[in-house]
Amino acid sequence: MELITSRNNETVKRAAALKDAAERRERGLFLLEGARLCADAANSAVQIEQAFFTESALQKHTEECKIIQSVAKRVFCVADSVALRLADTKNPQGVFCVCKTLDKTHNIDKIKYNGIYALTDGVQNPDNLGALARTAEALGADGLLLCGGCDLYNPKAMRASMGSLLRLDVFEADDAPALVRTLQSKGMRVFASVVSGDARPVQDVPKGEGCVVVIGNEGNGVSDEVRDAADERITIPMAGRAESLNAAAAAAILLWEFLK
Numbered sequence: 001m002e003l004i005t006s007r008n009n010e011t012v013k014r015a016a017a018l019k020d021a022a023e024r025r026e027r028g029l030f031l032l033e034g035a036r037l038c039a040d041a042a043n044s045a046v047q048i049e050q051a052f053f054t055e056s057a058l059q060k061h062t063e064e065c066k067i068i069q070s071v072a073k074r075v076f077c078v079a080d081s082v083a084l085r086l087a088d089t090k091n092p093q094g095v096f097c098v099c100k101t102l103d104k105t106h107n108i109d110k111i112k113y114n115g116i117y118a119l120t121d122g123v124q125n126p127d128n129l130g131a132l133a134r135t136a137e138a139l140g141a142d143g144l145l146l147c148g149g150c151d152l153y154n155p156k157a158m159r160a161s162m163g164s165l166l167r168l169d170v171f172e173a174d175d176a177p178a179l180v181r182t183l184q185s186k187g188m189r190v191f192a193s194v195v196s197g198d199a200r201p202v203q204d205v206p207k208g209e210g211c212v213v214v215i216g217n218e219g220n221g222v223s224d225e226v227r228d229a230a231d232e233r234i235t236i237p238m239a240g241r242a243e244s245l246n247a248a249a250a251a252a253i254l255l256w257e258f259l260k
Contacts, residue, residue, distance in 0.1 A: 001069075004052075005079045012078070015050060015098050016085050021151040028101045030153035033088055035061035035095040038068050040163035047100040048072040054083050054094030061095060068097060088155040101153065108171055108179070113186040114209040115142030116258050121176050121226050122217035123149040123247055130160020131248035132215065133168055139252075139259045143169030147176035147226075149217065177225040180212075184231065188212055192222045192230035193254055195244050199235035202257045211258055215251045 004012060017023045018031040029049065032038050035057065042048060051072035058065050058077070069075050078086075078094075086096045111117070118136050123129050129150045136144055150157055152172065158165055173179040180190050188210040193202075214230060216222035227233060236245065236253050245253070 002074070002076045003078075004076050004082055007081055007085045009082070011050070011076070012082055012085060015052070015096070018098065019088055019155060021154065024101070024151065024153050030099055030101055030158075031086070031155065032097045032099055032158060033086070033092060033095070033155060034159065035064040035093050037158060037163055038095050038097040039064040041097055041099055041166055042067045042071045044163070044166045046102065046166055048097045049100060050074045050076065050098040052076045052078050052083070052086060052096040054078055054080055056080075057094030061093065065095065068095070072097065089159075102166075102170075108173060108182070110169070111145075111171060111183070112142050113183070113188055116209075116211045116255075117141060117143050117145050117213070118251055118255060119145040119147065119176070119179070119190070119212050119214045120149060121147050121214050121222050122220070123215060125218055125247065126150045126154040126157035127160045128218065128246065128248040129154070130157040130162075130165065132251045133157075133161040133164040133170070135248065135252045136255060137164040137168045139255050141168075141255055141259060143171060145179065145212065146170060146172045147174070147179060176223065177229045180214075180226055180229040183212055184229075186210075189232070190214060190230045191232050191234045192216075192227045193250060194222060194227065194233045194235055196233065196235055199233040201237050202234045202254055205232070205234055205257075207258055213251070213254045213258060215247055215254070218247050
């Protein structure tokens with residue numbers, strides 16, 4: 001195990017730079033933080049290029065650190081001051097991994113066309129994306145289709161997902177309307193979730209195999225292009241004065257209805 005005590009160490013600087021989305025895209029790497037999340041990555045066959053542990057983390061999170069060390073290409077013991085430079089949280093556990101990004105862009109052909117998926121159309125909030133992924137995995141969805149919005153490897157999204165973004169089948173696409181048309185050509189039905197009194201209540205929609213539920217942007221909802229391309233518009237009936245739901249909460253209700 002290599003020892004690093006300087007915050008200005010080149011390896012540390014390059015790892016810390018991965019907190020930036022552009023840096024992640026350019027280098028094909030992402031940074032994970034936390035004992036459980038990093039151990040999940042190791043158990044999910046994620047390629048771990050580098051692992052960083054503080055001395056206290058090695059003692060407190062012994063089992064997780066052993067799992068990570070067993071697969072990491074390089075392992076470092078770092079000073080607490082170094083951990084603070086790597087951290088995206090106020091009180092880091094002292095466990096970090098630099099991982100190779102997953103092949104989630106060029107494998108759209110691996111979608112199960114008889115499955116049930118959530119499609120995010122410009123979801124921006126990383127906490128929403130992470131919570132949505134966690135819910136999708138818990139309810140048994142076949143995967144997520146991500147179109148624009150928050151970066152899949154955003155540290156907050158990864159933490160909020162509790163590892164679901166690593167374990168779940170997640171597919172990325174740049175053109176949401178084109179993806180919708182491709183899915184429809186394979187026999188899938190696409191449902192755009194909207195806040196509208198003339199949309200069909202989700203509980204009344206015939207369910208079955210080959211369904212995609214579209215969750216829109218937090219501020220603007222599902223884009224006009226995707227809404228127009230969808231097979232049907234659906235809504236969650238709401239009482240009281242509430243006009244809409246948080247994207248992650250809406251996704252949980254919609255997926256429950258399609259998967260129950």
